[in-house]
Amino acid sequence: MKLVFDHIDFTVVDHLQSILEGEGIRTEIRNLNASSAAGALPVAQVYPELWILNNGDETRAKAVIGEFRSTAAGTPPGPDWNCPVCHELVDGVFSECWNCSTPRP
Ligand SMILES: [Zn+2]
Structure with missing residues (x-):
């Protein structure tokens, strides 16, 4: 298990998970209820996190995430x-x- 991405907005994490799963990389989202928890406890800043199940996928996952970031930011x-x-x-x-x-x- 390895944390590869987190974001304040769950929809972004969810979207990226779909992309990684589409690449055949198995993933898991943690802190799924972070936004509602954060609403109840303003002090806690916990973002939804995207984890990969197999550490061997890390290089590939990082490449996909890098592309995702540059696409999202660049165009x-x-x-x-x-x-x-x-x-x-x-x-x-x-x-x-x-x-x-x-x-x-
Ligand atoms: Zn709507």
């Missing part, structure tokens, strides 16, 4: 958008609503 995929169903503001990197999974219109 803005589009402006933030409002979900037509639940009206949440969704970050432009996501093609579906983090709240209700409605695809971007």
